[in-house]
Amino acid sequence: MTTSANGNFVRKPFIAGNWKMNMDHVQGITLLQKLAWTLSDAKHDYKRVEVAVFPPFTDLRGVQTLVQGDELEVVYGGQDLSQFDSGAYTGDISGQFLSKLGCAYVLVGHSERRTIHNESDDVLNAKVKAGFRHGVTPVLCVGEGLEIRQAGTHVDHTLAQLRAGVEGLTAEQAAELVVAYEPVWAIGTGEVAGPDDAQEMCAAIRAELSELFDESVAARTRLLYGGSVKANNAAAIMAETDVDGLLVGGASLDPAEFANIVRFESHLVTD
Ligand SMILES: O=C(CO)COP(=O)(O)O
Numbered sequence: 001m002t003t004s005a006n007g008n009f010v011r012k013p014f015i016a017g018n019w020k021m022n023m024d025h026v027q028g029i030t031l032l033q034k035l036a037w038t039l040s041d042a043k044h045d046y047k048r049v050e051v052a053v054f055p056p057f058t059d060l061r062g063v064q065t066l067v068q069g070d071e072l073e074v075v076y077g078g079q080d081l082s083q084f085d086s087g088a089y090t091g092d093i094s095g096q097f098l099s100k101l102g103c104a105y106v107l108v109g110h111s112e113r114r115t116i117h118n119e120s121d122d123v124l125n126a127k128v129k130a131g132f133r134h135g136v137t138p139v140l141c142v143g144e145g146l147e148i149r150q151a152g153t154h155v156d157h158t159l160a161q162l163r164a165g166v167e168g169l170t171a172e173q174a175a176e177l178v179v180a181y182e183p184v185w186a187i188g189t190g191e192v193a194g195p196d197d198a199q200e201m202c203a204a205i206r207a208e209l210s211e212l213f214d215e216s217v218a219a220r221t222r223l224l225y226g227g228s229v230k231a232n233n234a235a236a237i238m239a240e241t242d243v244d245g246l247l248v249g250g251a252s253l254d255p256a257e258f259a260n261i262v263r264f265e266s267h268l269v270t271d
Helices: 025-041 057-069 095-100 111-116 121-133 146-151 154-166 171-176 195-212 231-238 255-262
Strands: 014-018 050-054 075-078 105-108 137-142 178-181 222-226 245-248
Touching (some): 014 222, 014 255, 025 050, 025 057, 121 154, 146 154, 154 178, 178 195, 195 231, 231 245, 231 255, 245 255
Parallel strands (some): 014 050, 014 245, 050 075, 105 137, 178 222
């Protein structure tokens, strides 16, 4: 994160919990309630640090009802969307449906979608555009596997995913987009890319956005790190200049742990 002289953040930090295929709609409500209570007790300032959750599709209506009913400041999004708007696409979810459910964001190209569902760069570019078409901000996920990291071509690999994902976007869209760097070898493995690794890639992504669009766009796009983030490593990763937020998997299923990650600035962080 980068702070200006008055202590404000240049880009608003974004802490997001990706629940993946965990939490049915009843469990999801309980988890979100506990998270909101914990953050409320801690007097969390949502204007300073944005908090998002990405529940399974079947939880979204319940999440919307809770957020509206209790006037929660947590925002939420879908874990995927279709590149199409409607039609004969069994099992797919339109960006329009997400928009109607009050989703502010949608994950696009999570490594588990790229590998398990073989989603190609072209499809992911179409999904990014579908998000924008429906007023749902895409969180484009990029990152390399272990073999690529070991071969030392991780920056080239990740920037190629980025270029494909943002192809054809306007400058305004590129500035609104969120990009999450998630090295596959660090996801769910307990293996955390060091703060230096996160910074190296986020700086490279920002430089590439500056090339593709311009410097003022790159200065606004928020870049996240994801992969085995916990309360005890969040602050160190967030201290890096080009890291503007965290995309948290496993640790977001524990409301106390996730709240401590959200409050990375505070004494609650057990570094
Ligand atoms: O994939 C991730 C978030 O999208 C990271 O998952 P873990 O935090 O469980 O490693």
